[in-house]
Amino acid sequence: MRTLGDLITRAARFSPDDVALVQGDRRFTHAQHLERARRLASALHRAGCARQDRVAVLAMNCTEYAEAFSAAWLSGYILSTVNFRLAPPEIAWVLGDTAPRVLVFEAQYAEVVAGLKAALPSIEIFVCIGEAPAWAVAYEDFLQTGDPEGAPLEARADDIAHIIYTSGTTGRPKGVMRSHRAELAMGECVCLAMDVRPRGRMLEVMPMFHAGAQSSMLAQMWRGGEIHIHRAFDPEAVLKAIATEKITHLHLVPLMVQALVDHPGFESHDVSSVETILYAAAPMPVPVLRRALARFGPVFVNAWGQTEGTGTALPKHLHAVDGPMVELLGSIGNAYPLTxxxxxxxxxxxxxxxxVGELWIRGEAVMSGYWNNTTATLEAFHDDWLKTGDMGRFDACERVFLVDRKKDMIISGGENIYSQEVERAIAEHPAVAQVAVIGAPDEKWGEAVVAAVILQPGAQASAADLITHTASLIASYKKPKQVLFLDAFPTLPSGKVNKVALRAIHASSHA
Known part of the structure; x- marks a missing residue:
């Protein structure tokens, strides 16, 4: 296969009547999905879009989102995803940076888009999913303006398929350019890691604007099968879908796994159909993983990667919670075959x-660079190696153990302290639900270790309890000097803990 569009046409040729997309009561076969994607591609072309023009999407998960992806893949448009959690000025900046010709948005964001229209001169047509305002065209009406045979355009392997924006923790978010070649490689890597099979059923709850959701969708597309789309993550809805739709594969973040295994109604749902749960984006606390393995069985795969590139995976058989292999739970595994x-x-x-050093990766599943940001692109690469900014170490089998983000490493009294090691130790305390470790300025030591903690509902633990517990598991100089108890963590638009904001909260509370 040369392009992502080949995934769509291949499935429609080989399995035209098999189900491709499911959202609630809506079901589309592979043949139906291809026809709707071709109509959309043609409608975009008739609206003035040429190959490598940008088409932006501002929406929650829905089948229309999948159709927008497929239309772009078939005809060589660049799909720019917009994080719906962003504030209006941030949305305006992303859309201004990519300068799309068309914006596809959901009706719930109409007021936001209306307020930004004057500042977005590149957008010629606004297409609304749902009830459209007077200044936009309804999605289904727009679809009918297209030819079912598609647009007279064809994507190429080195075309940019997607622009996906990073979280922007150190300034403006950067638009990551990912080619058809890179996305096909990423899908193949994740397909292998998740043991995806023909007629599998992949449940998508991760936001489709994010590279994580795209990776698992593409993994299932490599083998045909069904993609079941949920608007957002709801543990009861996920457990119900697993039981009724016989879901085989899921991609979740650790907090989602924790919500599932701790759900009071877990035992009333049949989860025996689940073959693989890939977790990523953050380390899985060992106590949570033990509970998850007890409930789901040996179905877990730990994956590591970035929007900029796909990296490593720890397979199911290395997820041992007892014995000499238990230390591998701290690993993100070996490099993917194409990395x-x-x-x-x-x-x-x-x-x-x-x-310990910085992880560098290279391979076909790595980005082409940052959109409109040559300086950042040059800084990100050394020759053809992507410098990830993550710190880690190898064991004798070249399995990778992450220790921290480079910018989050704490230097206290001249010693390097890695926040993830401290977080893993604190997470072992039974009263702890979530933990994030940061460094704070300290006159004596340069930096001091600070633990921000959310306790389990109804649990009690003092700062002294947690500090003593941590010192029993790791070197004393690594234990937190202070503990900050919170009800919730500030998060980035990607859902990760915002440690910059945590440092500000700590500074304010200790002013």
């Missing part, structure tokens, strides 16, 4: 086994 990984020191040399 190479190095761990590089500050001096540019490859680190020895056990030595």
């Amino acid at each position: 190479q990984v190095r761990i590089v020191g500050d001096d540019g040399r490859d680190c020895a086994v056990g030595e």
Whole structure:
């Protein structure tokens, strides 16, 4: 296969009457999905879109989102995803940066889009999913303006398929350009890691604007099968879908896994159809993983990657919760077959086994660069190696153990302290529901370790309790000097903990 569009046409040729997309009561076969995608591609062409023009989508998960992806893949448009959790000025910045010709948006965002229209001169047509305002065209009406044979355009392997924006923790978010070639490679890697099979049923609850959702969707598309779309994550709805739709594969973040296994109605749902749960985006606390394995069985795969590139996976058989292999639960596994990984020191040399350095990756599943940002692109690469900004180490089998983001490493009294190691130790305390570790300025030590903690409902633990517990598991100099108890963590639009905001909260509380 050369392009992502080939995934769509291949499924329609081989399995035209098999189900492709499911959302609630809506079901589309592969043949129906291809026809609707071709109509949309043609409608966009008739609206003035040429190959590599941008089409932006501002929506929650829905089948129309999947159709927009497929239309772009068939005809070579660049699909720019917009995080619906962003504030209006942030949305305006992303749309201004990509300068799309068409914006597809859901009716619930009509007021936001109306307020931004004057500042977005590149957008010639606004297409609304749902009840359209007077200044937009309804999605289904727009679809009917297209030819069922598609647009007279064809995507190429090195065309940019997607622009996906990073969280922007250190400034403006950057638009990651991912080619058809890279996205096909990513889908193949995740397909292998998740043991995806023909006629599998992949449940999508991760937001479709995010690279994570796209990776698992593409993994299922490699093998045909069904993609079941949920608007957002709801543990009861997920458990019900697993039982009634016989879901086989899921991609979740650890907090979602925790919500499922701790759901009071878990035992009343049949989850025996689940073959693989891939978890990513954050480390899984070992106590949560133990409970998850007890409830779901040995179905878990840990994956690591970034919007900029796909990296590693720890397979199911290495998820042991007892015995000598238990230490591997702290690993993100080996490089994917189409990816190479190095761990590089500050001096540019490859680190020895056990030595901590920065992860560098290269391979077909790596981005083409940052949109409209040549400086950031040049800074991100060394030759053809992507410098990820994540710190880790190899074991003797070249399995990777992450220790921190480079910018989050704490230096206290001249010692490097990695927040994830401290977080894993604190998470072992039975009263702890969630934990995030940061560094705070300290006159004596340079930086001090601070733990922000959310306790389990009804549980009690003091700062002294948690500090003593941590010192029993890791070196004393790594234990937190302070504990900040919170009801909730600030998060980035991607859903990850916003440690910049955590540092501000700590600074304010200790002013």
